[in-house]
Amino acid sequence: MSVLAAGGVRPAGAPVLSGDLVDAVRERLRGTAPGDDELVRAVEQVARDRGAVLGSAVLPAAVQAVRAAILGAGPLQPFLDDPRVSDVLVNGPRDVWVELDGRLTQTDVDLGSDDDVRALAVRLAAADGQRLDDGVPTVDARLPDGTRLHAVLPPVAGGCTLLSLRVVRARTLSMPELVRVGTVAPGLVGVLRALVDVRANLLVSGATGAGKTTLLAALLAWAGHDERIVVIEESGELAPQHPHVVRLLARRANVEGAGRVDLAELVRHALRMRPDRIVLGECRGAEVREVMAALNTGHDGGCATVHANTAADVPARLEALAALAGLSREATAAQASAAFDAVLHLRRTGPGRTRRMLAEVAVVGRTRDGLEVSTAVEADESGVLRRGPGWRRLADRLGIAGLTSLGPGTTSDPPVSPVPVGRAP
Structure with missing residues (x-):
């Protein structure tokens, strides 16, 4: 991560991938529980089908971004991976905060539209087998890595879908x-x-x-x-x-x-x-x-x-x-x-x-x-x-x-x- 001069925080080094590439990889892996090797092969094949070759310098970052988009928290995943971050709070597509080293800091992450934030919340809830829709507009869930998720959909949430992610760290202090x-x-x-x-x-x-x-x-x-x-x-x-x-x-x-x-x-x-x-x-x-x-x-x-x-x-x-x-x-x-x-x-x-x-x-x-x-x-x-x-x-x-x-x-x-x-x- 890098702290920007404007005061925002953003994950560093993550490539920007087109939505259709991510969707194509998701479709290719549908119904499977892909490991690292399967994910790498899927990304390479989808890129090749589009006439692109991902070199050794780009492929690992691309795979990491696709993994976050399909299996993790999308653009928020680098924050969850940062050991200094304890909470990630989403108030809107461009209103994302993290608790970094014990202090709340606004980021410059752009999650797209209100519908994109809602889709992210629904997908994360589904990872724990939880339902999140108009009939059940709030959820407490646990992601596969142990992260705790709380999400609220509109109209219970005032404007946009609200997400709160509490990171669970494997390392303990003596x-x-x-x-x-x-x-x-x-x-x-x-x-x-x-x-x-x-x-x-x-x-x-x-x-x-x-x-x-x-x-x-x-x-x-x-x-x-x-x-x-x-x-x-x-x-x-x-x-x-x-x-x-x-x-x-x-x-x-x-x-x-x-x-x-x-x-x-x-x-x-x-x-x-x-x-x-x-x-x-x-x-x-x-x-x-x-x-x-x-x-x-x-x-x-x-x-x-x-x-x-x-x-x-x-x-x-x-x-x-x-x-x-x-x-x-x-x-x-x-x-x-x-x-x-x-x-x-x-x-x-x-x-x-x-x-x-x-x-x-x-x-x-x-x-x-x-x-x-x-x-x-x-x-x-x-x-x-x-x-x-x-x-x-x-x-x-x-x-x-x-x-x-x-x-x-x-x-x-x-x-x-x-x-x-x-x-x-």
């Missing part, structure tokens, strides 16, 4: 890398390691794009290599560096309304798969009941993520989700306080909110008023830590009840001498 980029304060590493080692049940919270999945993957990499981790997700985003991870993926109903397998059902199946740790990629519905039940039946070391603005908002979020499963506020407080030991809350900060950081470690408890999440440790943007009212309960859970401080960089009132926690990254 804990030392998270420390280096400022996501995790060095003084918190020992606490996090201790939480994994004592098999605490963890709830990772934060807004969309705050880094919940990235942090969770780094934590799971610390799990013993003799442990079996069963991961349950809507899309395969979580990729911990661990030798024994099995994955269960939810499936939406097909165009005929059949074949749906939801997260709650997968949690129940996971219990029969001899898990050492059960991990739910994201709690966003009634499946929270099954997760809390699983973590209350001897399956310790489990993890889940949830959307929340602050750690203090987690109780309200859990109550809202549990209500979808028919649980009362009192039942939710009883289940959640027994199921989860700690909340790890991330937020986006810094100029343009481009930096992701672990801002708070909190403990979960129950009071007469209901579920309570109490801050144990909070970090500021410079990495300085401060103990909160939940610190003693966290220390007790980690088996370090005699500890008086987190280590260098920690502030407290009154000051105390530093004592290291856990192991280094």
Whole structure:
């Protein structure tokens, strides 16, 4: 990619191919699942039929462009392939934005007409077996490479078809890398390691794009290599560096309304798969009941993520989700306080909110008023830590009840001498 002087971003080096050439290759490959060799031969043959010869310098780029047009996201595919891009947002044929290195940037990509954008959305939805038309004008889908697609057709979308593509990266960051980029304060590493080692049940919270999945993957990499981790997700985003991870993926109903397998059902199946740790990629519905039940039946070391603005908002979020499963506020407080030991809350900060950081470690408890999440440790943007009212309960859970401080960089009132926690990254 190259950043243009005008401020736009566009994929570099992609050839402009005529629509009839792409259509001819598509027709030639209709009904097949072409591999690289088949695609190369089809492009060469179609070009030859038109009296053109693609040299060794042009052919690879032409094949890549045809692959994107037929099997990928068309002109948007180079953005999905760029490791710096996390989201691609289409508001119109010439109104395409990408989140590049954590900052939204407008591109100069031209997708053609409104009908071309609609056709692209319909084709991408069909790649996941989803229907997108006037009868079903919205869709959530998962592309073959794991990219998450959300699309809305007019008139539900105000003018043009709207597309949102969330890129799933195969590479995960290790804990030392998270420390280096400022996501995790060095003084918190020992606490996090201790939480994994004592098999605490963890709830990772934060807004969309705050880094919940990235942090969770780094934590799971610390799990013993003799442990079996069963991961349950809507899309395969979580990729911990661990030798024994099995994955269960939810499936939406097909165009005929059949074949749906939801997260709650997968949690129940996971219990029969001899898990050492059960991990739910994201709690966003009634499946929270099954997760809390699983973590209350001897399956310790489990993890889940949830959307929340602050750690203090987690109780309200859990109550809202549990209500979808028919649980009362009192039942939710009883289940959640027994199921989860700690909340790890991330937020986006810094100029343009481009930096992701672990801002708070909190403990979960129950009071007469209901579920309570109490801050144990909070970090500021410079990495300085401060103990909160939940610190003693966290220390007790980690088996370090005699500890008086987190280590260098920690502030407290009154000051105390530093004592290291856990192991280094």
